[in-house]
Amino acid sequence: MLFNSYVFIFLFFPLALLGYYSIKHRTAQLVFLFATSCVFYIYWSAAYILLMLFTVALDFYVAKFIDLSSDQKQRKALLIFSILVNLVILFFFKYFYFMLDSAASVFNVFGGHLQRPNWEIILPIGISFYTFQSMSYVIDVYRRHSSAHGNLLDFATYVTFFPHQISGPLVRHNQIVPQLEKKQLFNPERFWSGLNLFVLGLSKKMLIADRIAPVVDSLILNPGSMQFAEAWIAAVGYTVQIYFDFSGYSDMAVGLGRMMNIEFPWNFNSPYKSKSITDFWKRWHISLSSWLKDYLYVSLGGNRKGELSTYVNLFLTMLIGGLWHGANWTFVVWGMYHGGLLVIERFLKKKNIQINSTVLTFFLVVIGWVFFRANNISDAFLWIKALFSFAEPGAFVMDFRAGYKDQLSIALSLGLLIAFFMKNTSEIKFPTTWKRVLVLAILFVICLSFMSDDSPFLYFQF
Amino acid sequence: MYKKSIISFLCLSGLMLLLFAAFNYHNDPFCFFKCENFSAQSSTANYYLYPAQYVLKNPDAEVIILGSSRGENVPEKWIDEKTGLKTINLSTPGADVVLKTTLLNFAKAHLKNLKLVIWQVDYFELTRQTTSEKVLYAEPYFKYQPFRSNQISYQFKKMKALIDHKTFEAILKYKKGTKPDIAFKLFKSTDSYEKCLNFSFEKADHEALKANEEVFKKHLIKSLQGLDKRFMPRQDAQYVDIFKREIKKLEEANIPVVILALPYHKIFWERFKRDNSQFIPQYEEWLQMIENLKSEKVQFSNYNWDFPEDNQSEFYWDDANHLQCNFYIYALEKHLLKAVNK
Numbered sequence: 158m159l160f161n162s163y164v165f166i167f168l169f170f171p172l173a174l175l176g177y178y179s180i181k182h183r184t185a186q187l188v189f190l191f192a193t194s195c196v197f198y199i200y201w202s203a204a205y206i207l208l209m210l211f212t213v214a215l216d217f218y219v220a221k222f223i224d225l226s227s228d229q230k231q232r233k234a235l236l237i238f239s240i241l242v243n244l245v246i247l248f249f250f251k252y253f254y255f256m257l258d259s260a261a262s263v264f265n266v267f268g269g270h271l272q273r274p275n276w277e278i279i280l281p282i283g284i285s286f287y288t289f290q291s292m293s294y295v296i297d298v299y300r301r302h303s304s305a306h307g308n309l310l311d312f313a314t315y316v317t318f319f320p321h322q323i324s325g326p327l328v329r330h331n332q333i334v335p336q337l338e339k340k341q342l343f344n345p346e347r348f349w350s351g352l353n354l355f356v357l358g359l360s361k362k363m364l365i366a367d368r369i370a371p372v373v374d375s376l377i378l379n380p381g382s383m384q385f386a387e388a389w390i391a392a393v394g395y396t397v398q399i400y401f402d403f404s405g406y407s408d409m410a411v412g413l414g415r416m417m418n419i420e421f422p423w424n425f426n427s428p429y430k431s432k433s434i435t436d437f438w439k440r441w442h443i444s445l446s447s448w449l450k451d452y453l454y455v456s457l458g459g460n461r462k463g464e465l466s467t468y469v470n471l472f473l474t475m476l477i478g479g480l481w482h483g484a485n486w487t488f489v490v491w492g493m494y495h496g497g498l499l500v501i502e503r504f505l506k507k508k509n510i511q512i513n514s515t516v517l518t519f520f521l522v523v524i525g526w527v528f529f530r531a532n533n534i535s536d537a538f539l540w541i542k543a544l545f546s547f548a549e550p551g552a553f554v555m556d557f558r559a560g561y562k563d564q565l566s567i568a569l570s571l572g573l574l575i576a577f578f579m580k581n582t583s584e585i586k587f588p589t590t591w592k593r594v595l596v597l598a599i600l601f602v603i604c605l606s607f608m609s610d611d612s613p614f615l616y617f618q619f
Numbered sequence: 620m621y622k623k624s625i626i627s628f629l630c631l632s633g634l635m636l637l638l639f640a641a642f643n644y645h646n647d648p649f650c651f652f653k654c655e656n657f658s659a660q661s662s663t664a665n666y667y668l669y670p671a672q673y674v675l676k677n678p679d680a681e682v683i684i685l686g687s688s689r690g691e692n693v694p695e696k697w698i699d700e701k702t703g704l705k706t707i708n709l710s711t712p713g714a715d716v717v718l719k720t721t722l723l724n725f726a727k728a729h730l731k732n733l734k735l736v737i738w739q740v741d742y743f744e745l746t747r748q749t750t751s752e753k754v755l756y757a758e759p760y761f762k763y764q765p766f767r768s769n770q771i772s773y774q775f776k777k778m779k780a781l782i783d784h785k786t787f788e789a790i791l792k793y794k795k796g797t798k799p800d801i802a803f804k805l806f807k808s809t810d811s812y813e814k815c816l817n818f819s820f821e822k823a824d825h826e827a828l829k830a831n832e833e834v835f836k837k838h839l840i841k842s843l844q845g846l847d848k849r850f851m852p853r854q855d856a857q858y859v860d861i862f863k864r865e866i867k868k869l870e871e872a873n874i875p876v877v878i879l880a881l882p883y884h885k886i887f888w889e890r891f892k893r894d895n896s897q898f899i900p901q902y903e904e905w906l907q908m909i910e911n912l913k914s915e916k917v918q919f920s921n922y923n924w925d926f927p928e929d930n931q932s933e934f935y936w937d938d939a940n941h942l943q944c945n946f947y948i949y950a951l952e953k954h955l956l957k958a959v960n961k
Contacts, residue, residue, distance in 0.1 A: 163779070347620035352625065379844045589624040598631040602639060607782040 158200040159274065160361055160409045169197065170413070173319075177417055190314050190337075190417075197319035198283070205281040208246070213313045216241060216291040217306070220298040224305035235298045240292060247288050250280055255484030283323040283364040286371030287316055289448055294330045302329055302470035311337050314443035318410055324406055326424040326444035333419065341418040343402055353587040356597050358408030359604045363577075366402035367567035367610065369394045374559045380539040385552035388543035392546065394565065395530045396523045397572035400429065403442070408582050427581040428517055434498040437522060449478050464507070472496035482529070487537055491528040515577075552579055623629050638884060639779040648789040651780050654758035664789040667753045670709035671760070674726050678787035681727050685719040686710035686739030689881050692937065693737065693951075694944040704734055704958045713749040716957050717765060720865050720899040721754060724763035727872075735958050736869055737951070739879045742905055745854040745862060756780060765861045835933055846883075847891050850898050856903060863912065870916045875951050878909055879950060880923040884939035885931055888924065889935070918954045927952070 158165050173193045180186040196582050198206050219239040294312070297303040306312045315333045376383055376391040383391065405425035414421045428601075438446045447593035454474040460467040472493070479492015498521060502512055512518070525539070531537035546552060555562075587593065647653045648664035657668070659675035674680070681704040684693045684808065690710035698706040709722050727733055743749060754760060756777045765775075780786050869876050883891075892899065906923055913919050929935060929947060935946045 236681075345625065349621040349624055375844070378848075379841075382840055382844070395772065478845065583950065587620045591627075592625055594627045595633060598628055598635055601632050602635045603626075606639065606782055609779050609783050609785075 158197055160406070160413070161362055161604070161608055162353075163605075166605070168610075169200075174416065177341070178343045180339075183338075184310070186340060187310050187314055187337060191310060191317060191369060194314065194317040194319040194322060198317065198322060201282050202279075204464055205279075207520075208281055209283070209287055209317065210313070211289060212243065212246070212291050213316045214309070215239065216295050217309050217312045218303045220295045223298050232299060236295060239295045239468060243288050243292050243486045247284060250278060250284060252480075252484045253278060259486075271373075284326060286325050289327055289452075291316055291480075293327075293452055296456075297330070306334055318414075318419070318508060320410040320417075320419075324403075324410075325442075326407055326410060326421055327387065327448050328421055328444065332422060336419050341538065344418055347418055348399060348416050349589065350587050351412040351417075353585075353593075353597060354408050354415060354582065356412075356601050356604070357582060357585075358405040360600045361401040361405030361408065363405075363604045363607045364600075365396045365568045365572045366400075366405060367607065368564040369398040369401075369572070372565045373398055375561070377532070377536070377540070380531065380536045380543065383540065383543040384554050385543060385545075385547045385549060386539055386555050388546075390555060390565070390569075392523050392527055393538070393573075394569060396429075396519075396526050397569055397576065399526065399529075400576060401572055402441030404582070410423065423583045425579075425581070426583065427576070429522070429576040431522075432515055433518055434495065434521060435500075435502050435512075437518060438495070438499070445481075449474050453477060459579065461538060466501045468503065472501050475499060486527050487531050488533050490534065490537070491525055494525050494528060545566075573582075631717040635780060643781045643786045643790065645789045648786060648793055649753050649756070649780065650758055651777055652758065657759040659691055662793075664793040665753050665757055667711060668757055668759060669750060670711055670722050670926065671725050673709060674716070674722070675911075676733055677705065677745055678729060680705045680707040680726075681729055681732055681734040682706040682881065683723070683730075683733065683735065683935055684721060684737045684914060685714070685742065685959050686737075686879075687714045687741050688712035690714075690737075690739035690879075691949045692942060692944045693879075697738075697948060698951070698955060702735070704957055704959065706950070710739065713751070714863050715744040715747070715749045716865075717750050718754045718808075719744065719865055720764045720765040720861055721760045723865060723869075724765075725760065728763065733874055735877060735955075736874060736876045738866075738876055739881060740909065741849075741881075742854070742902055743849040743852075745858040745905070746849075746852040747855045747858060748769045748849065748852060752776075752780070756879075765865070766857070832932075836886075837934070839884060839939045842940055843890065846887060846940055847895055848865055850891065850895070853901060859908065863908075866912050866917055870914060873916065876917045877920060877951065877954045877958055878912070878917065879908065879920045879947075880906065881942060881946075881950075882922045882925055882929070883934055885925065885929070887939045918958060920950050920954050922950055 158169060160166075176189050176193070177186060180189055193284065195206055195210075198209060210523055216239055223235045226232050226235070248459050294303075294306075298305050311334050314337055315328075315330055318333070321328055331476065373391050374396045376387050376394075380388075387604045404425040412419045417435050422444060424442060424444050426440040426443065428437055431437035431440055454470055457470040457473060458466055459470060473496070475496030476489060476492045479495070482491075483487045505512065523546075527544070528534075528537045557570070644652055650657065650661070650663045650665050654661070654663075657671075659672045661668075661672070682698060682702065684690055684695070684698075684706065685707075686693065687710060691708065691712070693708055693710065695706040695708045698704070701924075709726070711718060711722075714722075723736065745904070746817075754765070756773075815960055866876060866878070906921065909919055912920070933943070935943055935949075937943055
């Protein structure tokens, strides 16, 4: 079920709110919230809900045993067990065919042949997110950063809570569970703020990201025939599209949570205003980058084992972060690209050379997105080649449908203006003026009118 | 204060939505709601209704051509001359089996004497990729559609059009006098036929073709964009059944059918077989399904992979996906004569 769908806006969410605030007893409220979140997931797949619940139950009880145990070896064994099971499940559903096809390519080079089994493996929606969330809880308990939660219902509701279930933010248990432990009453001020965030997020997705998507998609179909100008339109277009799609989703998730009195952390902080790649990763998909830092980079050794080791750990963290996004070498290259840039910046910083340029950072980020979006590595390189082919004949020819040209120009201009010059959503105030109400209502109705167009969120595929 | 703003927002949004829906309902550009008196002269922005109007304008037509954009260049005038039967080309860009069947049923109901059907087939017409709401919910087509969905769900889905931006945009464009995005050129096949008649491959135009070779090649390559995606989805079992059923019904009604499978340019097949060969079997399965429908009354003009006279030039090709009328003349001649017993 998408947030930007009639069934969610007119049926699911109103009923969820009604039930949530009608129930006065805390435990019953939590049961209702958990059941609602399960229904939200079941709308996509009834079978795979069991997989998510298995992950929840596994990590809850493993963490409990870790917390109760005083034997360090036993604690470590339980941690490894939890991580292994979680990663095996994730790897099977997300990376099995990718690994197999990659191995087959290697076999082919040596004249061998690897038979691909004919299984239909469907990627369970949200698996990357809920697996990481659940694992982080076990790791926190192992590190003694947190005690194990006493109540399975609290923990299960935290993992499955529908606003962040499918595409984050990757919230930590100690941010959410304490909020769930309190009975939630309707708070008009928070509800109004959440409503504004939801409509703003919806507008970002439907009125900017989705207006750019058809042009980018059509240009990328055949990267070999892209001209210079088209390549840049596609690259910058995708840069704006992915930001507004994902930050729009995150705003909606934060808004939905706030309407239910649950506060989620912000996931974006005007990332295209960054002055360096290091800065970029403090502003882009903040919940993921902080997860990677706390649970992967630190576990690898962080910066505690010398400069060279720090570079390696940084690079590996970003490589794995890239792979997390999807089963394709393009994501690995994207991760390595950013890892390399972070290493270079760190090295330069040691030499007292500071990168401090929004334009350069934006340019580097745009190049990175080419790998992220391209269907395969060779398409990515064809696209990159087109980005620098300004001397070719027809370099400035842009050939796309007339109707698309108008909507692209408006959406792209607006998107760049907002990304570079306007406040981040977290900085916006929501006054209760008639002007605000009118603007919000107009935006909402316009978004509703675009809702019949097919537009899943980009990060659903991760 | 906040409660007041929330309630005001809900009321204002509701009111705006209602007004928007009312405006769209009143204008009904796609003929979803207020089309009881649909005729050849009705004004509509729903270009999928134009073939139906073409039928209504020509009740004495005896041959109909059902196709997608790939069938638009089938020359009515030539078929007319060859068979002595009045021909109308109902081909529409993106037409799938739902639209073709609906048009077929519409034609059967409104033509005095349908004598021959030319059905230009595409793989994608049986995959649900191009089924349009403008066909499914158009009131004039309702009783001619090949299947009926649940009434409540059908009405609910139709209601979405009342708050859809596409409905509103169509009203604005239509009021400005702008044609719909995909202009349905009912006279396109006549234009194309005249162009074919004037095209002399043996004479000076042969030189012009050669000079134009590089330009045409670039044009061909550009037209390959996204084409392979049409072959990737599996065909829908319900759609396959609809197609088979309609061919059978024509056979039983003693109306000859010429099913025409068109080639794609060599440049496309080379690339497709290299990059996407795993989709070839399902494509061949589709062709075999059509082969199995052949009978006394049902002919299959299968040029799917190639044809012997192909010189890969503009003589036969409009782009990698669309053909000039010279091809249809080549592909249809003997089938037409057999179909009308000449």
